[in-house]
Structures are given as structure tokens and as C-alpha cells.
Amino acid sequence: MEITRRNFLTGAAAMGGLAAFGLAGCAPKSVQADADEALAETGGETSATATEGAEVTPEPTPDATVDADVVVIGGGASGLCAAISAAQNGAKVVLFEKQAQLGGNGMMPEGLFAVNSPKQAELGIESPRKxxxxxxEFQFNNFRITYDYWSNYIDGSGESIAWLLDLGVVIERVESMFGSPEVFHYGEGGHCEQMIETLIAATDTLGVDVHLNAPAIRLKQEDGAVVGAYAEGPEGVILANAKAVILTSGGFSGDTEKVRELVGYDTTYMQTPPNPANVGDGMRMAFEMGAASAPAACLTASRSVGDVRGTDLFVVSAGQPFLWLNELGHRYIWEDLGTQSMTLVVRANMAQKKAFSIFDSEEFDRLCNEGAPLKRYRTLAHTPLMNLADEIEQALETPEIEGAKLAYRADTIEELAEQMGIDAEEAVKAVERYNELCEKGIDEDFGKAAEYLIPVKTPPFYGFRETLECQTSLGGIDIDPFNRVVDAAGAVIPGLWAGGSDASKLTMESYNIEVPGSLLGYCVYSGRTMGKAAAEYAKA
Ligand SMILES: Cc1cc2nc3c(=O)[nH]c(=O)nc-3n(C[C@H](O)[C@H](O)[C@H](O)COP(=O)(O)OP(=O)(O)OC[C@H]3O[C@@H](n4cnc5c(N)ncnc54)[C@H](O)[C@@H]3O)c2cc1C
Incomplete structure (x- = not known):
């Protein structure tokens, strides 16, 4: 293809994902310089500006103006930490939050990663070596990560816990998860709501100027430096003039289309996390300022079709070690993969055109009376599922979503397979073979542990389509190891930081459960350190 300035920029940008934001032509100055050089060699024209042809949000006219040292965009897990830390370090802080309340998806976690924390010391837990x-993580990410990002984070993780404890956050216990070292710090009651509520209270105590229902829409740039942000508040456009801006708008997990484009999953049945507001606003605003894009990934969890969060149906319909069949009617993985990681379950399932989990009526009775083999989110294993029978009846009556039902039931495997749209003849053979292995007590084909060889013999049979929830996206905006946003040449864009789900560079794959809680741990670490750095920058 002939190199023109336009297609050079488009190609460079699209490789990193800017195309998903309609910003394929919005390239930083350094990319423009490279393009100009390339064109000079081919005799092309080099006079256009860096953002030529891109759909950059026009600079709005403000209805009100506030002055601050630091503006934080997004008041979830990382943004709250950033705002508190900046205020603790003497900055006047404005926080724009899109929703009517603070907290974001930060309300959902059970705990966070840290090593060498005061809580581990108190419990006599020895931390693993950095x-x-x-x-x-190198192994998990196929060596596509950079040491410094992890090193800084791990070094700062124990201090993050000390900082949270000082603010009044309760860390209930520190445990191993899925065989990891003892690094998972559980919040009060086994979840992190008390942590987020404590952080919200601290923003108030420290005088952070919080604007709710005020989505940031654009950043302000002068002479290459970011010097403020515009938000659309209930009473019109607010301009916050500031020396530094911190992007913590939670990534793009609320936008199914972006997950498909940037991460590559079939998102037909994908569920988004509880906070629908995280649709890549921070990424778009950063790219408009010339930021480079970094590869993006997703923290995913195994789900069935339809949003059944909080129900017994949720517990049994995805990720449990029953029999799994794909569109060919074949087994495709050891079904106890969920004992290792629900994220890996998603990856195995999404590699099939269709994936179903199947159990029989004997197992159904056991689920109702004794509970499920594996813990799912906050429901522990072996907890009787009293509502399951009613919920399955309701699911069977629920209209199809994009051609898939919430639950299938039939008296023969052949009929069940036909309902689910998979190869019925092969499915019958697969079930016969699987039952043979269950009788032997050894899974000669896939090596599933004997305790999970649960036969599929007694009608009626139940089936559930396996899909995913994107719980948070990971990365997107390119940063240096100190969370300063960089352009394609790696040059820092003055005044602009990004962290939490907006920018991490910690993973190229997904969430590695062998380092459990690394996402929330990173939100606290990145928020805390960005807030301090931005406050110091603003004072200088
Ligand atoms: C069910 C579930 C369980 C989880 N469990 C764990 C766990 O145990 N451990 C763990 O480490 N991680 C866990 N996670 C992931 C964790 O919740 C996220 O990593 C974390 O919340 C990300 O924080 P954040 O600040 O980037 O985004 P959020 O906490 O979602 O905050 C982003 C905020 O930005 C706001 N916003 C968006 N756009 C704009 C805009 N234009 N202007 C202003 N505000 C904006 C949003 O409304 C939101 O309040 C879990 C996630 C889910 C869904």
C-alpha cells in the first residue's frame, strides 16, 4: 500500500486500538514526526496537524468555572484513592463523577493483593519474593509485560494497606486464593463495601470538591500540557482549571462493542459489570490529547445467558464442574478448570463456537439440598440452594435472548442437544463415554478430578449456555511506570496521569488468580501514588 500521511497515522493508531474510539487519525506529535519522516523519503506532503481528520470533541463553552490544583475524573476505587491522596498532599481537588453516587465497580470486590503489609506482619504471614x-505474571502473560510496572506496584502494595488502615478501612483477614501465596486481603465481612464507604467519607473530611452527575467530556490542553477538564453537570458545562488531571474513569467494560473490538471476545451474550458508566471516556479524552494506546484486556468471569446475579441460578449455571459440551457435541476441556480460575474457564469456553454445561436430575436434587461443588462469587460451595427449583422454572419460561435460552430441559440428551443447537448424535456419544469414565472413577480423556466426575444419567437433563461477564477492562491508555500518560514515542504528556482500569500495563492477557486481588490492589496503589505525584507537580 502506498504510504500517505493519512494512512500511516491510521495504521499506527489502529494497531493500538484508537480506531475503536473513532480516533484513527488522532495521532500524537511524535507519530506525526515519524510519518513526516516516512513521507519525506517518499516525497509526500508533511504539513498537516497531528489530529487532522480525527473526530476530536470540540472544546465546549463553560457555564461555570472552578479552580483547582488537581482534577480527578471518576470516583470509583482508583479515583477515590487519587483524590484523597492529592488532598492529603496539600492539593485543592475537584472530582468529577458521572453517576449520582461515588464508588463505581469498587463496591464489588472481595479483597485486594498486597505483600509485606502491616496486616500480614500482624498475622505472622511471610510474603512471597517479588x-x-x-x-x-511473566508466564501468565506470555512474557509480554514489563518488569518496572510490576516492580513499582509490588513495592508499594504493603504501604497501600498501611494507608488504607490509617484511613479506617478494615482488613478482616489475609488468605490464599486458589492455591496462591497468602496475599489476598479481604475487606470487612469478606467484601470491600466498608473500604469504599470509608474512602468516600475521607473525600468529604478532606474537602474534595465532588461533582456528581457530572461526566467529564473533554480535557483542556495548553502548549502540550493538560491544564483542566470540562464536565457536563446538572446545571451546564463546568470547566475545572487545574495544573494536573488524573484519569480514573474505569476503562471500557460497560461498552460491549469496545470489548469485542479491543479484546476480541464474541460479546453477543456478554454481561457488563454493575456500573454501566465505564464506557472508555477516559481513554477517548486521553487519545484526544495525543496519548498512545496500550493493548487492552479484560477481567472476565464465567456466566450463563441473562443477568441472574445474586440468584441460585447464577451459582449453578456457569463455571461449575459438570459435563461441558461444545457445538460439535464434544467435551473440550477438563471441567474442573474453575478450581484453578474462573477467568481461564471463560477463555476455554469462548474458544468454542458454543459451550454448554449439563447436569441431570440427581445432580439437580443435590444442588437444591446440598449446594454446588464450587464457590461462585459470594456463595460458598456446599450451601443449599433453596430458590433454585423456582428460578429454573422461571428461566425456562423466559423468552430467548439473541436466540439463546436462560435454561434448557429435556428428557433425552438428543432432545436437549437439539434444543441447544449442538450436534445431537455426537452429544449422545460424548455423554455415554463420560458416564463410562464416571463409573470407572478416572477421567482418562481430560483428567478431571474424580470428585467432579458427576454422571449425566437420570432425566430430565438441564443445560446452560456458557458465556462471560467482563468485570473490568484492563489498560488502554499508554503510561510510564509512574502512571504518567505518554505519547507514541514514550514522551510524557505534562499534567496527565491515568490509572485503575483506564491504564495499567500489568497484563496482556487477563486476570491471573495466582496473584489474587491484583486489580483492586493496583487501583489503590495507582490512585495513591498518582494523587501524591500530581499534588507535588501542581505545587512545583
Ligand atoms: C463482581 C466483581 C467482583 C470483583 N472482585 C474483585 C476482587 O475481589 N479483587 C480485585 O482486585 N478486583 C475485583 N474486581 C475488579 C474491581 O472492581 C475493579 O478493578 C475496580 O473497581 C476498578 O476500579 P476503577 O477505579 O478503575 O473503576 P471503577 O471503580 O468502576 O470507577 C470508575 C468510576 O468512573 C466513573 N466514570 C466513568 N466515566 C466517567 C466520566 N466521563 N466522568 C466522570 N466519571 C466517570 C464511573 O461512574 C465510576 O464511578 C471485581 C469486579 C466485579 C465487577
């Missing part, structure tokens, strides 16, 4: 954690 290099062992990073080596584990």
Missing part, C-alpha cells in the same frame, strides 16, 4: 510474583 521476583517470584513477577515471574508468575
Amino acid at each position: 521476583i517470584d510474583i513477577i515471574a508468575n
Whole structure:
């Protein structure tokens, strides 16, 4: 293809994902310089501006103006930490939040990662070596990560816990997860709502100027430096003039189309996390300022069709170690993969055109009376599922979503397979073979543990389509190891930081459960350190 300035920029940008934001032509100055150089060699014209042809949000006319040292965009897990830390370090802070309340998806976690924390010291827990954690992440990410990002984070993780404890956050216990070292710090009651509520209270105590229902829409730039942000508040456009801006708008997990484009999953049945507001606003605003894009990934969890969060149906319909069949009617993985990680379950399922989980009526009775084999979110294993029978009846009556039902039931495997739209003849053979292995007590084909060889013999049979929830996206905006936003040449864009789900560079794949809680841990670490750095920058 002939190199023109336009297609050079488009190609460079699209590789990193800017195209998903309609910003394929919005390239930083350094990319423009490279393009100009390339064109000079081919005799092309080089006079256009960096954002030529891009759909950049026009600079709005403000209805009101406030002055601050630091503006934080997004008041979830990372943004609250950033705002508090900036205020603790003497900055006047404005926080724009899109929703009517603070907290974002930060309300959902059970706990966070840290090593060498005061809580571990109190409990006599010895932390793993930093290099062992990073080596584990290198393996998990096929060596596509950079040491410094993890190193800084791990070094700061214990201090993050000390900082949270000082603010009044309760860390209930520290445990291993799925065989990991003891690094998972559980919040009060086994979840992090008290943590987020404590952080919200601290923003108030420290005088952070919080604007709710005020989505940031554009950043303000002068001489290459970011010097403020515009938000659309209930009473019109507010301009917050500031020396520094911190992007913590939670990534793009609320936008199914972006997950499909940037991460590559079939998102037909994908569920988005509880906070629908995280649709990539921070990424778009950063790209408009010339930020480079970084590869993006997703924290995913195994789900069935339809939003059944909080129900017994949720517990049994995805990720449990029953029999799994794909569109060919074949088994395709050891079904106890969920004992290792629900994220890996998603990856295995999404590699099939269709994936179904199947159990029989004997197992159904056991689920109702004794509970499920594996813990799902906050429901522990072996907890009787009293509402399951009613919920399955309701699911069977619920209209199809995009051609898939919430639950299937039939008296024969052949009929069940036909309802689910998979190869019935092969499915019958697969079930016969699987039952043979269950009788032997050894899974010679896939090596599933004997305790999960649950036969599928007694009608009626139940089936559930396996899909995913994107719980948070990971990355997107390119940053240096100190969360300063960079352009394609790696040059820092003055005055602009990004962290939490907006920018991380910690993973190229997904969430590695062998380093459990690494996402929330990173939100606290990145928020805390960005707030301090931005406050110091504003004072200088
Ligand atoms: C069910 C579930 C369980 C989880 N469990 C764990 C766990 O145990 N451990 C763990 O480490 N992680 C866990 N996570 C992931 C964790 O919740 C996220 O990593 C974390 O919340 C990300 O924080 P954030 O600040 O980037 O985004 P959020 O906390 O979602 O905050 C982003 C905020 O930005 C706001 N916003 C968006 N756009 C704009 C805009 N234009 N202007 C202003 N505000 C804007 C949003 O409304 C939101 O309040 C879980 C997630 C889910 C869904």
C-alpha cells in the first residue's frame, strides 16, 4: 500500500486500538514526526496537524468555572484513592463523577493483593519474593509485560494497606486464593463495601470538591500540557482549571462493542459489570490529547445467558464442574478448570463456537439440598440452594435472548442437544463415554478430578449456555511506570496521569488468580501514588 500521511497515522493508531474510539487519525506529535519522516523519503506532503481528520470533541463553552490544583475524573476505587491522596498532599481537588453516587465497580470486590503489609506482619504471614510474583505474571502473560510496572506496584502494595488502615478501612483477614501465596486481603465481612464507604467519607473530611452527575467530556490542553477538564453537570458545562488531571474513569467494560473490538471476545451474550458508566471516556479524552494506546484486556468471569446475579441460578449455571459440551457435541476441556480460575474457564469456553454445561436430575436434587461443588462469587460451595427449583422454572419460561435460552430441559440428551443447537448424535456419544469414565472413577480423556466426575444419567437433563461477564477492562491508555500518560514515542504528556482500569500495563492477557486481588490492589496503589505525584507537580 502506498504510504500517505493519512494512512500511516491510521495504521499506527489502529494497531493500538484508537480506531475503536473513532480516533484513527488522532495521532500524537511524535507519530506525526515519524510519518513526516516516512513521507519525506517518499516525497509526500508533511504539513498537516497531528489530529487532522480525527473526530476530536470540540472544546465546549463553560457555564461555570472552578479552580483547582488537581482534577480527578471518576470516583470509583482508583479515583477515590487519587483524590484523597492529592488532598492529603496539600492539593485543592475537584472530582468529577458521572453517576449520582461515588464508588463505581469498587463496591464489588472481595479483597485486594498486597505483600509485606502491616496486616500480614500482624498475622505472622511471610510474603512471597517479588521476583517470584513477577515471574508468575511473566508466564501468565506470555512474557509480554514489563518488569518496572510490576516492580513499582509490588513495592508499594504493603504501604497501600498501611494507608488504607490509617484511613479506617478494615482488613478482616489475609488468605490464599486458589492455591496462591497468602496475599489476598479481604475487606470487612469478606467484601470491600466498608473500604469504599470509608474512602468516600475521607473525600468529604478532606474537602474534595465532588461533582456528581457530572461526566467529564473533554480535557483542556495548553502548549502540550493538560491544564483542566470540562464536565457536563446538572446545571451546564463546568470547566475545572487545574495544573494536573488524573484519569480514573474505569476503562471500557460497560461498552460491549469496545470489548469485542479491543479484546476480541464474541460479546453477543456478554454481561457488563454493575456500573454501566465505564464506557472508555477516559481513554477517548486521553487519545484526544495525543496519548498512545496500550493493548487492552479484560477481567472476565464465567456466566450463563441473562443477568441472574445474586440468584441460585447464577451459582449453578456457569463455571461449575459438570459435563461441558461444545457445538460439535464434544467435551473440550477438563471441567474442573474453575478450581484453578474462573477467568481461564471463560477463555476455554469462548474458544468454542458454543459451550454448554449439563447436569441431570440427581445432580439437580443435590444442588437444591446440598449446594454446588464450587464457590461462585459470594456463595460458598456446599450451601443449599433453596430458590433454585423456582428460578429454573422461571428461566425456562423466559423468552430467548439473541436466540439463546436462560435454561434448557429435556428428557433425552438428543432432545436437549437439539434444543441447544449442538450436534445431537455426537452429544449422545460424548455423554455415554463420560458416564463410562464416571463409573470407572478416572477421567482418562481430560483428567478431571474424580470428585467432579458427576454422571449425566437420570432425566430430565438441564443445560446452560456458557458465556462471560467482563468485570473490568484492563489498560488502554499508554503510561510510564509512574502512571504518567505518554505519547507514541514514550514522551510524557505534562499534567496527565491515568490509572485503575483506564491504564495499567500489568497484563496482556487477563486476570491471573495466582496473584489474587491484583486489580483492586493496583487501583489503590495507582490512585495513591498518582494523587501524591500530581499534588507535588501542581505545587512545583
Ligand atoms: C463482581 C466483581 C467482583 C470483583 N472482585 C474483585 C476482587 O475481589 N479483587 C480485585 O482486585 N478486583 C475485583 N474486581 C475488579 C474491581 O472492581 C475493579 O478493578 C475496580 O473497581 C476498578 O476500579 P476503577 O477505579 O478503575 O473503576 P471503577 O471503580 O468502576 O470507577 C470508575 C468510576 O468512573 C466513573 N466514570 C466513568 N466515566 C466517567 C466520566 N466521563 N466522568 C466522570 N466519571 C466517570 C464511573 O461512574 C465510576 O464511578 C471485581 C469486579 C466485579 C465487577
